[in-house]
Amino acid sequence: MYAFDIHRPETLGEAARLLSGNEDAKLMAGGQTLIPTLKQRLAQPSDLIDLGQVGDLKGIREEAGGLTIGAMTTHATVQFAPLVKRVIPSLADLAGHIGDAQVRNRGTLGGSIVNNDPAADYPGAVLALGATVRTNKRQIAGDSFFTGMFETALDPGEIVTAVHFPRPDSGRYMKFRNPASRYAIVGVYVAKTGGAVRVAVTGAAACAFRWTAAEQALTRSFTADALESLTVDPSDLNSDLHASAEYRAHLVKVMAKRAVAGMM
Amino acid sequence: MPITVSLSVNGRPVTKEVEGRTLLVQLLREHLGLTGTHVGCDTSQCGACVVHVDGKSVKSCTMLAAQAQGASVTTIEGLAAPDGTLHPMQAAFREHHGLQCGFCTPGMVMSAVDLLQHNPSPSETEVREWLEGNICRCTGYHNIVKAVLSCAETMKSGAKAPAAAAE
Numbered sequence A: 001m002y003a004f005d006i007h008r009p010e011t012l013g014e015a016a017r018l019l020s021g022n023e024d025a026k027l028m029a030g031g032q033t034l035i036p037t038l039k040q041r042l043a044q045p046s047d048l049i050d051l052g053q054v055g056d057l058k059g060i061r062e063e064a065g066g067l068t069i070g071a072m073t074t075h076a077t078v079q080f081a082p083l084v085k086r087v088i089p090s091l092a093d094l095a096g097h098i099g100d101a102q103v104r105n106r107g108t109l110g111g112s113i114v115n116n117d118p119a120a121d122y123p124g125a126v127l128a129l130g131a132t133v134r135t136n137k138r139q140i141a142g143d144s145f146f147t148g149m150f151e152t153a154l155d156p157g158e159i160v161t162a163v164h165f166p167r168p169d170s171g172r173y174m175k176f177r178n179p180a181s182r183y184a185i186v187g188v189y190v191a192k193t194g195g196a197v198r199v200a201v202t203g204a205a206a207c208a209f210r211w212t213a214a215e216q217a218l219t220r221s222f223t224a225d226a227l228e229s230l231t232v233d234p235s236d237l238n239s240d241l242h243a244s245a246e247y248r249a250h251l252v253k254v255m256a257k258r259a260v261a262g263m264m
Numbered sequence B: 001m002p003i004t005v006s007l008s009v010n011g012r013p014v015t016k017e018v019e020g021r022t023l024l025v026q027l028l029r030e031h032l033g034l035t036g037t038h039v040g041c042d043t044s045q046c047g048a049c050v051v052h053v054d055g056k057s058v059k060s061c062t063m064l065a066a067q068a069q070g071a072s073v074t075t076i077e078g079l080a081a082p083d084g085t086l087h088p089m090q091a092a093f094r095e096h097h098g099l100q101c102g103f104c105t106p107g108m109v110m111s112a113v114d115l116l117q118h119n120p121s122p123s124e125t126e127v128r129e130w131l132e133g134n135i136c137r138c139t140g141y142h143n144i145v146k147a148v149l150s151c152a153e154t155m156k157s158g159a160k161a162p163a164a165a166a167e
């Protein structure tokens, strides 16, 4: 690891001040992505601004029937919170399958969506549930938050404070995971609210996306069979040592059908 | 710029000067000589370095010492009672031969103790799932899982864990 100075601000304003005008400063949340990156010397920040002491970034509350979850809330907190299990159980289930217990004890919602790893789980939830990302400056619709591989709509120096997830009538996230890292080789989150269905796919492409053909088919008939005739075009999907694009295309359909079947 | 961190380690107050980039595991092993916590990888995947921070299991190789300011840390050295009586999890690993070379063992034990805090009577599947972040190159996991299940039984039937020093 290259040397850096560490700062532990106690308020959001102080964190924003430390960040502004310093291009080489970086925020740290749970550090579960950032610290391994620093250890491999893939990044060289001059200053690390640890958000761990900023109290109002943590916690889960009910809002407008859905849930508002602070950016610094850990995956384990979401996994075990009775409130999440009651209001959006599929979200608690997703959080409980991220990485391993120790990663979940430190890794955070904000860190996960800002990092926007193509294989991360939470981006699937943000798209499928039609979430809104809140920052220290504005609100960003979940649908326009993920802009590319490891890229988001955030401006430099902008800090995610919370994510608001509306409550679906039912939802289910199914992931085909990499057995070593537990990241999604393909993950599909299906959410149904009234007559509307959203289907989000993560792990398969440069970043999470909505599978609109499946949404239309499921809106007509909410059954796993309704997906049978659909095909997924592998040409835009990822191909790596874990899975070819063709295999990922196949898995998208299988995971979507399993998610729907699990909601019956 | 060096910084000063103050925390409690196995119930003892500790104050040390470290660098911003000093990892918690380096503070434990190199500054405090607590070499029971191991380092088995540089990708945050093996779990040999697991300790408890404020009662929760974390990978001490993926946390900065600075982030432990004010925290209460328990390492494998802090698990047994002051008179040397093993924690029931340590005793179960010994009884069921849950180790071979022993490299993964401190992390396994710390992780398994955290599991029983969440779930005092886990199923075999739940034990295996919980230990996903702990890699063992020797045992094939079978006796590790057996040890954890047996410890859960022992602890349910009243054999009290010695209050771990810092928790």
Ligand SMILES: Cc1cc2nc3c(=O)[nH]c(=O)nc-3n(C[C@H](O)[C@H](O)[C@H](O)COP(=O)(O)OP(=O)(O)OC[C@H]3O[C@@H](n4cnc5c(N)ncnc54)[C@H](O)[C@@H]3O)c2cc1C
Pocket: A026, A027, A028, A029, A030, A031, A032, A033, A034, A035, A036, A051, A071, A072, A097, A098, A099, A100, A103, A106, A107, A108, A109, A110, A111, A112, A114, A115, A117, A119, A120, A121, A122, A158, A159, A160, A161, A181, A182, A183, A184, B043, B044, B045
């Ligand atoms: C072994 C292992 C297995 C894993 N498996 C999975 C898995 O199966 N699925 C999965 O989804 N993830 C997985 N992860 C990643 C894990 O979920 C991370 O916790 C997460 O990606 C990053 O969150 P963090 O809080 O650790 O962020 P950090 O590592 O601290 O930060 C990540 C990035 O986000 C920025 N950032 C953090 N918070 C904010 C904020 N509030 N506002 C603006 N920018 C911010 C940081 O500057 C940094 O660039 C795994 C990680 C490990 C080590």
Ligand code: FES
Pocket: B038, B039, B040, B041, B042, B043, B044, B045, B046, B047, B048, B049, B050, B059, B060, B061, B062
């Ligand atoms: S040393 Fe391998 S996870 Fe920490």
Ligand code: FES
Pocket: B098, B099, B100, B101, B102, B103, B104, B105, B135, B136, B137, B138, B139
């Ligand atoms: S006993 Fe050797 S690595 Fe587990």
